[in-house]
Amino acid sequence: MLDHTLQGRVYRLGDDVNTDLNCSGKYLPGKDEAFIAAQAFDAVSPGFASRFVAGSVIVAGTHFGINSSREQAVHILRRMGVAAIVAPSFGRQFFRNAINNGLPVIECDVAGIEEGDTLRIDMAGQKLEVSNRNMVRPLGAVPEAILAILAEGGLIPFLKKYPDWKITA
């Protein structure tokens, strides 16, 4: 049984964060991912990238990753060491890109979760705990195939292991 739990410190972002604007090279032609990662989300939370510690969790508001959502945004989030993103809702293209690149995205009510809190997320067990607040929130069921893609680190490693898409483990 693969381990589908993770734990990390919370960094907060607000509603409607557009990752094309805040975490991609769409409007920064010629800039490399290291450059973009160093200033990611500056416009919505000044100094965010320099504060963020690898292995932590972003907790955001509604519609995280709205609009076209470049896949590059997820590559940059992984480069920053983002362990997971929790939000009440995601832009659908961002949601796909995250799973396809092994970044857990968790739909959950985020009211009452603050910067600096510690989260423990159990995707298979369908619960999210805010450890320092003794708060537990239920999570929706995640299909087995999605858990498997995340566990393998994304769609490409998943297909290397299961070229016919069939999960045999």
Next chain:
Amino acid sequence: MGLTLAEKLLARHAGLPITRAGDLVVAHVSFAMVHDARAPNAIRMVEKMGAKSLPFANKTAWVLDHFSPPPTLEAAQGHTAMRKFADEHGSVLYDIGDGICHQVMPEGGHLTCGDLIVGTDTHSVTYGAFNAFGTGIEGTDVSAVMATGKVWLRVPESVRVTLKGRLQPGVWAKDVTLHMLGKFGAEGLNYRAIEYVGSAVQAMEIDDRMTLCNHAAELGAKAALLEADEKTFAWLKAHGAKTPAPLSADADAHYADHFEIDASQLAPQVARKHSVDDIVSAHEVVGQKINFALIGTCTNGRLDDIRQAAAVLKGKRVAKGVRMIITPASRQIYLAAAREGLIEALTEAGASVEAAGCGTCVGITNHLIPGDREVVISSANRNFQGRLGNHDADIWLGSAATVAASALTGYITDPRTVAGGQWEASHA
């Protein structure tokens, strides 16, 4: 309980008797599209995957439209890589000037009713106008499609939108969507499949139906689906598509929501600066000067849009101080517009007509930059601050009719108040 159109389409392609909203399916893709803004990433993902062969790459179209013509060396190099890839893998290539992906896909006969079509662009929902499940994916997905012919999809919840009555002259599908954006908000139908039905949809010509489905992307839709009819079949046949295998929703399908809009009552709508969902009727906007008028994009760069613009501007001049650029959505549309004398009429009226492509939509080609405090009225689908390359300019959105009427007067104008502004496609 019956199935929605989305549930039926995805069940067909997943090889399952039924699927339900919320199910995760691995589905066979009928055809895929990759455009130049995403192709370099797709090629990187293909390399990362290291598949020995890409047996489904010959069922993809590679479209050079966003950077058409390329404004930077980086874009030009990307185009070179795309031409090479298409040549090596037997993919269909649409080179610069051929047109916008969402126009060349149906025009090229690459899709038909009942298909599952994926493309590296949010506006891939356009294909729903032809009763195909069209949706946006990214480079990793498309590399998997080329290697395995399959994609994973979560079956979306559906909402049914009935457009009753009939759009009045001067009112277009664009106005329906802008009205819905005002009602639901941007991304207000995030992750939903929208099924549009009703007499106003049946009355629309194919060009306007494509606008209706295309612009659903701003509502956050995963798909926007229409039932097929004789107009659909005739259009597809004329463009060399495969035999249609249409599907329709069951009468007892379950919908997450059902909305009804009286199309007959709708007036031309505009989105005010910076937000696609800050919507008012055009006639409520008084004394709003414009400097720059744009007609084009995958939303409203089709022949009926250009015909509408010419109906307003033929024999006239755009207002003093207004610049106007028209970008046909494809080479076929450009040619048809030339043959009908529309290009001549619009050029005489003071507009510039440029080669087909995405140019009019977003500032990535850097040739449409407005000056400080200038106001743009555009037929595009998005108007975020700075989208055309200047944060100190405002972009408003409206139908091609509203853009043409505004170009004529120099102010945001309800097209119904100017001669030619009530041109109707069905009279063409």
